[in-house]
Amino acid sequence: MIKNIGSNTQLKKISSIIAYRAFSKATSVDNRFKCSLVQKYAARREYASKQPPKLTSETYSYVKRDEKYKKLTEQDIEHFRAILGKKGSLITDEVPSDLDFYNEDWMRKYKGQSKLVLKPTTTEQVSQIIKYCSEQNLAVCPQGGNTGLVGGSIPVFDEIILSVANLNKIRSFDDVSGILKCDAGVILENADNYIKDNGNYIFPLDLGAKGSCHVGGVVATNAGGLRLLRYGSLHGSVLGLEVVLPNGEILDSMHSLRKDNTGYDLKQLFIGSEGTIGIITGVSILCPPRPNAFHVSFLGVESYEMVQKVFQKAKNELGEILSAFEFMDKKSLQLTKSHISSPEPLEDEYPFYVLIETSGSNAEHDSAKLETFLSSAFEEELVLDGTVSSNESEAKNLWSWREMIPESSAAGGGVYKYDVSLPLKDLYSLVDAVNEKLEAAGLSSITDESKPVISAIGYGHVGDGNLHLNVAVRTYTKDVENCLEPFVYEFVSGKKGSVSAEHGLGFQKKNYIGYSKSDQEIKMIKQLKNIYDPKGILNPYKYV
């Protein structure tokens, strides 16, 4: 049972309740994460339609197969078989359903028509495959764990799928420097467990899909995830990459140096390139020491302005131990209520809620810092009510109120999802603007079931400037879509935000890059694509 520490009149209780509540062993914390993530993953599978997805080429009939790409022949397959050698590394359409996992995305929103999946076991094999594809003009869709959300990891037409799933070895781990070198196909959770067991380190990135996604995939998509606030972006922590270029050449940049100022930092181009200019086959990454203690608190806040003030205060006072700062609005919590059996974190309702996680090397110190911070936040009336986890299961419960929002917002019939970055001060104004627009158009009502839209809700990673805008609907209509788009993108563009904070461009957002990048930037991005992949064989129909 979570105790309620809040309300302004109960300030003195805080210290006694908070004191030393950390669940302090890394192993149990991991279980907590694992549980909630497995739950999340399962939820996603449930959330997706049970119907097989329609072919992408049918849903988006304006996209046509580029006839410059050769169609696969038996000779090609024989050539690949000779490269790969052993059985099981090559999947054809002999049993068509064998291909479904590779042709369909996680959300079952997209479906490709590939007739061939290749699963090389060495970088050399990847190189030989790509060299042949380049010579033969065969289009290739590189694939990691296939957990992407923008249709980037599945083919659009008949591209050959090159899965790195069998490139799955830890190459080395230095327990003094914390530098991990591994194949691209190592599952994120396996990498994290390995470095936990071999020196008590932590992978500097965590994701809902950690049990399925690959290390190479998170680098190729520059995934953000749950630890970005604390450990920064992959552009800072990746030290080296091994990449097979679109002509089949292997770029061996598997460096393991924190400092190296000898030439342009080539690897940076491949971080977030979504398989369009090279296939990442190896990753060298700097991992930080694993924190020993985690605390989670859940707070009620009066306004978005106050959310920002709490964030600023948390950064200053919790400083080096602040590891997550998430917010959600009242409607997010209201929608979640009907889909969650856990006790509510707070007795009363508040316009906004904040979830703060700290992680550090000393549970007592962290607890004391949190106590001081919360006491003064109450005193300054930045926070109206709050609770702090006293054990693992309470922490998990608090996190679940944040993690269940995506499913809950879809449960009324459907959801339009936007993943945007905005300057902090403008972050929530998008949600207000969308609700106003929907109401003005007479499309939205929480109670009137004849209206297509229930409400727009906002939540996300305030710490990273990343808003998830979900428009919960009873039914999908063209009117709603026209009301939302391009309005949302124009709004984000007007505030110099990003239309894709963490999910990437893939197939879904290929045409929206202009809302976040200038013509000049797009010209330079296309220039790089043309230089590295002049034949355009890598991941076509996507990105730019």
Place this chain on the structure above:
Amino acid sequence: MIKNIGSNTQLKKISSIIAYRAFSKATSVDNRFKCSLVQKYAARREYASKQPPKLTSETYSYVKRDEKYKKLTEQDIEHFRAILGKKGSLITDEVPSDLDFYNEDWMRKYKGQSKLVLKPTTTEQVSQIIKYCSEQNLAVCPQGGNTGLVGGSIPVFDEIILSVANLNKIRSFDDVSGILKCDAGVILENADNYIKDNGNYIFPLDLGAKGSCHVGGVVATNAGGLRLLRYGSLHGSVLGLEVVLPNGEILDSMHSLRKDNTGYDLKQLFIGSEGTIGIITGVSILCPPRPNAFHVSFLGVESYEMVQKVFQKAKNELGEILSAFEFMDKKSLQLTKSHISSPEPLEDEYPFYVLIETSGSNAEHDSAKLETFLSSAFEEELVLDGTVSSNESEAKNLWSWREMIPESSAAGGGVYKYDVSLPLKDLYSLVDAVNEKLEAAGLSSITDESKPVISAIGYGHVGDGNLHLNVAVRTYTKDVENCLEPFVYEFVSGKKGSVSAEHGLGFQKKNYIGYSKSDQEIKMIKQLKNIYDPKGILNPYKYV
């Protein structure tokens, strides 16, 4: 007076001595840094020869002016005068000595022959200047604070010097997100002071030259500096750049988003590009909250193996508050003794010394963590002796033993300096190998003054894998140089290290990149240079 907490028999003393010794106000800490840096800067000027440097073209007579570049005419100068308008933004050779500051490097090792310095006040002016230079084939040397150590910021021949010193405005600072936007020519220390005074933030990089170097310059050279261990590299913290490309186009990528996955991360190419593919005119950077408390400890250690163990332990136990981990060998300290008036940190001599700095949000907590860490390091016999600063002046004294090494190692007559990155386990073996080689060649002796070499010493940023190898000599000889080179570079190359950890390539290391990068990487680096600067007008004769 610094108290000695060490020796194995005095373990119980530690706790009473360490308890709450932090000098806890940010302002006083800043003064400490400022003092030691001013000292360092002054020292550099003293260290450099009082003689004006020889022309680079004389010292390195094999480098010839490329006749594809047009020679400056009066018409060109008139054109630039028209662009810049106001007086004082353009320096010609009317009074030749006015050009010296811009033509000579900090160490007075290189000297260019430029007849014109341009100091635009707007990005638009930079754009117009570069557009004209591109059309006219006029070579340009971009210059920031001119504090580089590899001859990268001064011309080799008659290149026009484009100084960004007058682009010196803070554009904006968001005290909620910590995002600073400023012109490239803002002095690093001014930027740091500004964000300290406007929200208690800290610039995520610190340097000896902070009072002179520019924000744009540190980004263009991907400077590492004193805070890298804590705040990571600029590739992680720079959020956006404004760059004038070699054809004069302005690339406006002044984004202020922590997360933005819409296309290749173009700005990364310019971080560390040393002015060869564009001139950085604006920087957007994420700044962390300023720590409130700093502690410094100085420890005696038995072997380099133990240094590594102490580092590993410090990372795990000091975790989020560890902000510097420096090491030095016995000879480094011996050389320093004769050049420093401060009391010695430890009574006895040890084979290796470690300086640990912590910085955090709570002085008591940090002190307690340090105490626990040191007690157990003594118990486990990882550390033989040690001392902890109890106030600002003691901390400054401890730092001075590390900071005075560069000067001290040169005081015997001269010094060959190498700034390399190596895998941690191999870091010190380079020093041993060099000393063995020098001794075997009969070139080295600490006592015999007829030998050219005194000794090779090793010190540096263990936390970053960055070794400073200084070969202290009585006199420079060709024999010593031939004994050291290419041996040092080959050694570093053999361990997959970097021949330039933080100083960059510039003019000095242009020809050594092959020791750190493969042919494939060099090919790709040259390809990028040719794409962005096909006429080669930006910073010629350098980098690649």
